[in-house]
Amino acid sequence: MTFKITHEPFDVLTFKLGEKEYAIDVGITEMILGKCKIFKVPNSPDFLKGIVNLRGEIIPVFDLKSMINLEDRENSCSNVIIVKIDADKTGFLVDEVTEIMSIRSEFTTMKIVSANYIKGAIIKQNRLISFLDLQDLLVGKMSAFELGGKVG
Amino acid sequence: MKMFPFVRGNKGNLVGCPVPNAGYSMTINIGCARRSLHGRYFGRGFDSHRLHQFSKGGDDSLTDKVDETISKENPTLDQIRTVKKSMSGAISDSVLKVSKLAIKDGFQVYEAIINLVKDVAMKSARIYMVFKRIEEDGNQIIFSEPSVVDIEKENFDKTVKLFIITKKSTSEIESTISNISEIESVSVEKFTAEGYQTEIPAVASILPPNSPVIKVLLVKIGDQTYAIAISNIERLISLDSQNVKTIEKIEIASVEEEIIPLLDMRDYFGNVKISNARQNAVIVEHESVKCGLVVDDFIKKDEVTVKTLGKIFKNAKEFCGGAILQDDSIALMMDIPYLVEKFSQVLKINVNIGQQHDI
Structure with a gap:
């Protein structure tokens, strides 16, 4: 694990998965949906929750808890964060969206070999918030699934 | 031979x-x-x-063909499928x-x-x-x-x-x-x-944004609704469980002197099989090959717009898109040519394995 303190200001969207708090770059966030009907797609990986109809557009929704192997899998997810990854809209199921936060000196970059999708940590008002790179997480999970599922 | x-x-x-x-x-x-x-x-x-x-090479021509197809204003599923076939x-x-x-x-x-x-x-x-x-x-x-x-x-x-x-x-x-x-x-x-x-990616992942309106039959499998293009349907049947036999792990039904293999979509899609005496099957046909898709229920005929499922579902070849229904729900559109082709391959393997015992 390596650390580097940064002072570049930026905004993040924070949300909860169980008791833990996470953040993503607000720049990639398109919108936040409340409770919505998710339609399952058979034979897809566990972490791919299904699809939603977003004003006539079909968007895949991923179960973020399952993707980062959180033990707390209680089905209390109430929000879907829609982000844009490589020009495609993608949804991530979270327990609760908390706030948009401006970050200055509170951010420390991190590299964790076993969880390379965690890019840093934010420490603010006694809160420890992990900063996620959703694109890295998604690419890693999908590649592992395709390789495991096909060549297994 | x-x-x-x-x-x-x-x-x-x-x-x-x-x-x-x-x-x-x-x-x-x-x-x-x-x-x-x-x-x-x-x-x-x-x-x-x-x-x-x-075949070797030809990356550009492959991409061009896909682009050419999806840039057409309203290509049909068949047109897309034809291009996919030519890219085989x-x-x-x-x-x-x-x-x-x-x-x-x-x-x-x-x-x-x-x-x-x-x-x-x-x-x-x-x-x-x-x-x-x-x-x-x-x-x-x-x-x-x-x-x-x-x-x-x-x-x-x-x-x-x-x-x-x-x-x-x-x-x-x-x-x-x-x-x-x-x-x-x-x-x-x-x-x-x-x-x-x-x-080649699944049809569902390369559908254009402005996809055609298609006549479909909506069916219930488990707790979800699925759509099957009417053009692929030969007939709908209700079977008595006594008329369904199993040969080499394949269920078959006898329908008007025709033997039709059955593919239980409830198993295929990983749903809990509902134990009922009556079975509903949609007999579908592709290139003269018929098979019966066993479903829980027929819902209704409908006209739907089929939307792409996107790159994430490039390996979900069983589906050729998602149909947006009037109540804003989504019914996954089954890719009948793919399912029939895949099922007929399974049948061939079963038959040939049976033959191996005699060699």
């Missing part, structure tokens, strides 16, 4: 012939894992559905991945082109000997063109291409093959896995 006991992957293509010392089983079950000479490469998941043909020269993603893994682990991957002498008798037997000799020698065949089904039926002229994983040199492989009689010529070239097309 005598069939030779080639062993296929779980979806119907080749992946070797039964060599006693290599640990293959003559009574291999569909979808079971196989032990291979080199361990990890040949598990159950070998996706071979579209491995019948392949693409090599499977799985073969590429396996090849890359093998190369990374210090193996060589060779592409061998074998020409039999003109008018040779029992071409299938000759190629069977090639397979046997190559694998007896400690090498592994991962892909063939034509497919083993076509080789068995002698549906080829005199040329066969093989992909071989080995630690031997090209000349050693050439010599192994050319020592078999009735072989006119052999060329063995190193395969680098570079410059090859990857597998």
